Amino acid sequence: MSNAQIIPAQNTQLTQQAQLDELLNPWAQALALRVSAQELAENSSKSYQRGARRFLDFCLAQDLNPRAPDSVREWKAALLTEYKPATVNAWLAGVKALFAWLSETGIISHNPAEHIKGAKRKGTNKRHARESLTDSEMRRLLALPDESAQGKRDAAILALMSYAALRQVEVYRADLADLKTQSGRLVLEVQGKGRQEKDEIVVIMGDAEQALRDWISARGSDEGALFVSLSNRSRGERLCLRAIRGIVKKYYSLAGIVGNKTTHSLRHTAITKAISAGVPIQKVKGLARHSSIETTMIYFHELDRLEDPAEAYISY
Numbered sequence: 001m002s003n004a005q006i007i008p009a010q011n012t013q014l015t016q017q018a019q020l021d022e023l024l025n026p027w028a029q030a031l032a033l034r035v036s037a038q039e040l041a042e043n044s045s046k047s048y049q050r051g052a053r054r055f056l057d058f059c060l061a062q063d064l065n066p067r068a069p070d071s072v073r074e075w076k077a078a079l080l081t082e083y084k085p086a087t088v089n090a091w092l093a094g095v096k097a098l099f100a101w102l103s104e105t106g107i108i109s110h111n112p113a114e115h116i117k118g119a120k121r122k123g124t125n126k127r128h129a130r131e132s133l134t135d136s137e138m139r140r141l142l143a144l145p146d147e148s149a150q151g152k153r154d155a156a157i158l159a160l161m162s163y164a165a166l167r168q169v170e171v172y173r174a175d176l177a178d179l180k181t182q183s184g185r186l187v188l189e190v191q192g193k194g195r196q197e198k199d200e201i202v203v204i205m206g207d208a209e210q211a212l213r214d215w216i217s218a219r220g221s222d223e224g225a226l227f228v229s230l231s232n233r234s235r236g237e238r239l240c241l242r243a244i245r246g247i248v249k250k251y252y253s254l255a256g257i258v259g260n261k262t263t264h265s266l267r268h269t270a271i272t273k274a275i276s277a278g279v280p281i282q283k284v285k286g287l288a289r290h291s292s293i294e295t296t297m298i299y300f301h302e303l304d305r306l307e308d309p310a311e312a313y314i315s316y
Contacts, residue, residue: 055095093118145158
């Protein structure tokens with residue numbers, strides 16, 4: 001496929017949807033090959049394509065040259081007026097992946113997104129938008145699932161998030177085969193945020209281990225997803241992310257939990273609880289599976305700000 005077939009030499013501004021499709025389709029095939037070769041997660045491939053499509057549609061609507069670095073910056077700036085940095089970065093990753101492939105294959109001579117920086121939280125004084133749950137809220141929440149198979153499944157999901165700080169995507173990706181015994185402890189190999197393989201572990205202990213074993217007893221020993229649907233329409237299929245969010249939201253409602261609390265709040269609560277118990281920062285980083293200790297420091301800063309505020313030392 002020649003450069004002229006992809007991007008007409010006399011028209012660098014992609015002004016027709018047909019040209020956009022011609023640009024994206026061979027890239028989508030290349031991504032599919034990477035997924036098959038286990039070099040890229042399927043969800044990442046889909047996210048990349050969504051981001052690239054959004055960018056190219058933006059350029060089409062604004063009559064911008066998509067091969068110009070400033071076009072990428074204009075799109076990024078427009079996104080930041082509506083979306084959180086994490087969302088913007090997820091879509092920007094797709095644009096970077098697209099242009100990297102076009103550059104590597106020789107379709108374009110330079111990568112316009114190569115030096116575009118992501119929207120990142122800087123410093124350790126950034127506050128998390130999500131709230132932690134109180135101890136009483138956690139006790140109410142974890143006591144709600146019943147002894148049915150569905151209740152045992154839900155209890156295991158809530159326990160893994162609350163005691164092992166699992167992200168919902170890690171719950172979604174978990175397979176029964178990921179459970180191992182290491183040094184006498186039950187561990188779960190996880191594919192964390194931004195990872196392409198299951199190269200991290202979480203240690204499952206106490207109430208979380210009991211809840212998980214109760215669910216496995218009800219689930220059975222068939223290979224496949226650790227958490228599966230129990231509905232008649234999709235019985236045995238991997239529980240989707242929407243279903244996982246729905247489960248947590250349902251129990252929040254039943255427990256009378258209100259406020260800015262999401263599925264991620266359970267992970268947030270587990271990390272905060274470990275810090276409150278005096279766990280050293282390196283161990284907390286291991287629990288949270290943060291790539292940077294600066295991210296872990298945000299939690300320490302938040303907790304210290306509330307538990308030992310400077311305001312408490314001011315008197316007149």
